[in-house]
Amino acid sequence: MVGKLTRQLLVSTIILLMAGTVLAADPGIELPNDPAVREFSESSDQKRGSVLIFNIYNSSPVNANNENTRINITNGNGYADAFIHLFFIDGNTCNVADAFLCLTANQTASFLASDLDPGISGYILAVATNDLGVPISFDYLMGDEYVKMFTGHFANLGALAISTATDQLIVPSVNDGISAVLLFDGVNYKRLPHVLAIDNIPARADGNDMMMILNRIGGDYSIGASRIGAFFGLLYDDAESAVSYSYIANVCQFRATISNGFPRTTPRVDTIIPTGRSGWTKLWPTGTADNRPFGGASDPIALTGIVINKNNNLKSASNAFSGGHLMHHLTLTPMVVIVVPVFPATC
Structure with missing residues (x-):
């Protein structure tokens, strides 16, 4: 009788713990409650920003017709040129390669992953800078990508845009012109997702x-x-x-x-x-x-x-x-x- 009661209590405890796991609040910071700002206050693929994230790029080194990605970036500012520092992150090794893309006012540009970084799969971070390569507030960049894979998967995906929270130079630390620190904290750049x-x-x-x-x-x-x-x-x-x-x-x-x-x-x-x-x-x-x-x-x-x-x-x-x-x-x-x-x- 005691053993049966113990088992029943154990089962009840497990069920309560599982329910608590499912019903508990998600970790991280809740999105803003104001409907007017909720969708566009943080990172989104439906806005412009100073930083763009292209969540996937890939290409085949032997058959680019079968697996490839076309990246599209547009400068939505009608008066100022855009200097964009592109970082290509290898998804497996985490090694980073980079290149610059410069756009005049209202200009758009496209390139194939097979032309710039063939045979690599990963993601791209695009950062607006000045002509010296220092990150700046320039919330006019927008982009998207077309991706096709040898598995038959394909999609057109918007670039995730992150705007700045200030119209000033937002880098809190530039070490002798060698490196810059980007803070996605809601004060410098807007914040990134957690859940x-x-x-x-x-x-x-x-x-x-x-x-x-x-x-x-x-x-x-x-x-x-x-x-x-x-x-x-x-x-x-x-x-x-x-x-x-x-x-x-x-x-x-x-x-x-x-x-x-x-x-x-x-x-x-x-x-x-x-x-x-x-x-x-x-x-x-x-x-x-x-x-x-x-x-x-x-x-x-x-x-x-x-x-x-x-x-x-x-x-x-x-x-x-x-x-x-x-x-x-x-x-x-x-x-x-x-x-x-x-x-x-x-x-």
Whole structure:
């Protein structure tokens, strides 16, 4: 009798703990409550900014027709030229290569990943600078990209734009003209996301192949970008039931197909989201960054992400669709620090 009662209490405790995990507030800073400013106050793919993030670029070194990315950047200022420092982050090694792009007033430009950085997959950070390469407030940059992969995934994705919170030079520390510190803290630049969400995950049994791509934003780009590390997530079915999962990604860019292999849940994804049904997920990084002297020794870190769905039944099934979009931002990271090298624009 005592053993049976103990087991019942244990089961009740586990259920309460799981409910607490699911119902607890998401980590990070809540988005502004004012509807007039909520959508455009922080990073978004529907605004202009001084920094752009292209969440994916890739190309095949042997068959660029099959796998490639076209990057498009526009200067939305009708009077001033734009000097743009491009940083190409290798998603696997976290090594960084860079180039400058200069645009006259109202000019737009496009380039292929296969022409600038062939055979590499990662993300691009574009920073507005002056002609000396010092980051400045220039909230007129906008962009998008077309990406196609050898797996058959394809999408047109907007660039994530981050504006500044001041119209002055916003770099708090330039070390003898060698490097500059960019603070995404809501005071210098606007803040970056912390908790991400995919609002709809269709069933794989219906021919869907949804790819998720995550990027860690931060680090010293004169040395190498920071890695994602551990992240935690909750996967919901369409009846509001949730299971948790976790993963450690020792890369700057993590790419996986949502399937029984990832995320590893109990039961597996195909059981949680069977044919004719759908689900959704939210996730966040659990690691920290040492942002001293600008922030704390163990500050939360930022992720950005996209999803691209492929369905080979486009021509034969009315509910089959392919395409992609940026992941939703549920909360914000208090501070992200990026160090970039400073030298005159070469264009």
